[in-house]
Amino acid sequence: MKPKAMDKSAQNTFALHPLLKQRWSPRAFSSTDIEPEKIRQMLEAARWSPSSSNEQPWRFILGFKGDETHQKIFSTLVEFNQLWANTAPLLMLAIGNTMSQKKPDQANPAYKYDVGQAVAHLTFQAMSDGLFVHQMGGFDTKKAALLLEVPFGFEVLTALAVGYIGDPEVLHPNLKKSEIAPRERRPLDELVFGKAFGEILSLVKP
Ligand SMILES: Cc1cc2nc3c(=O)[nH]c(=O)nc-3n(C[C@H](O)[C@H](O)[C@H](O)COP(=O)(O)O)c2cc1C
Numbered sequence: 434m435k436p437k438a439m440d441k442s443a444q445n446t447f448a449l450h451p452l453l454k455q456r457w458s459p460r461a462f463s464s465t466d467i468e469p470e471k472i473r474q475m476l477e478a479a480r481w482s483p484s485s486s487n488e489q490p491w492r493f494i495l496g497f498k499g500d501e502t503h504q505k506i507f508s509t510l511v512e513f514n515q516l517w518a519n520t521a522p523l524l525m526l527a528i529g530n531t532m533s534q535k536k537p538d539q540a541n542p543a544y545k546y547d548v549g550q551a552v553a554h555l556t557f558q559a560m561s562d563g564l565f566v567h568q569m570g571g572f573d574t575k576k577a578a579l580l581l582e583v584p585f586g587f588e589v590l591t592a593l594a595v596g597y598i599g600d601p602e603v604l605h606p607n608l609k610k611s612e613i614a615p616r617e618r619r620p621l622d623e624l625v626f627g628k629a630f631g632e633i634l635s636l637v638k639p
Contacts, residue, residue: 441616446639452560458567460517460612461604462596464498467523471562475595478558479551485543490530491551494581498522505580506592511571514592516605518569521594526577527552527568532586548590559595567594 441457443449472495479491496502498521506524507515518524529544556566574589583589601612620639627634 443616443618446621452557456556456560457565457616459565459598460520460567460608461599461601462521462565462594463599464520464522465597466497467564467596471559471564472523474562475555475559475564479555482547482551482554484547484550485541486533486535488530488534488541488543488547490541490544491548492528492530492587494526494528494583496524498524502581506572506577509572509574509577509580510569510592511573514569514571517608518567518592518594520599520603521567521596523595525593525595526581526589527591527593528583529588529590530586531588544588545590552591552593555593563597564595565598568592569594 441455441459443454443456445454476493479493480489482491484490494502494506496504496506498519503524506526507519510518527548529548531540531544533539533541552566552568559566569592572592577583577589577592578587581589601609604612621637622633622639625634625637626632627636
């Protein structure tokens with residue numbers, strides 16, 4: 434039986450789709466394996482996300498707990514992330530093609546933006562299948578590129594932990610507190626402007 438997801442829902446001011454409200458980045462994952470079909474579905478979601486000039490610069494490497502790829506990805510994580518990421522049955526690398534595939538010898542300035550967006554799509558497909566995704570920037574991207582034989586012109590951007598939600602009790606004591614703490618965000622009127630940058634847009638005032 435899968436453990437019930439903890440309620441870390443957004444304390445939103447305006448209404449949100451339930452998947453957006455319920456998404457968060459857990460550190461305690463269940464040891465339950467992910468069904469292969471669900472993995473295919475979340476990768477399919479990434480595949481169908483939009484990209485600048487339809488360049489589709491995203492690439493992914495998947496490591497399953499117990500296999501060599503999982504060990505290699507895990508070995509690149511900073512100490513803090515190693516405290517928890519081993520609870521996840523799936524570790525992934527999100528990689529970007531820095532070069533345009535349509536315009537010879539030209540860089541694609543949108544590759545990071547597009548890979549991030551593909552990961553967002555992947556995240557919500559995963560969530561609709563009951564899974565959670567935790568992205569990580571805390572890892573050695575150069576080491577990951579070397580260990581996983583990422584070719585020149587491609588850049589390792591983020592690592593992802595994916596799985597069903599787990600019991601916070603499995604976590605290192607230093608991490609338990611943040612696992613159950615409420616999530617925080619800046620108010621919308623600090624982020625969205627009207628006449629010019631910094632100018633309040635009354636539409637988004639609570
Ligand atoms: C690009 C990126 C890098 C991140 N790097 C890490 C990381 O190295 N370690 C970690 O524990 N969380 C990491 N996070 C998770 C963020 O800390 C988390 O998304 C943020 O605190 C908001 O919390 P929420 O996702 O639960 O809403 C990262 C998230 C993103 C999008």
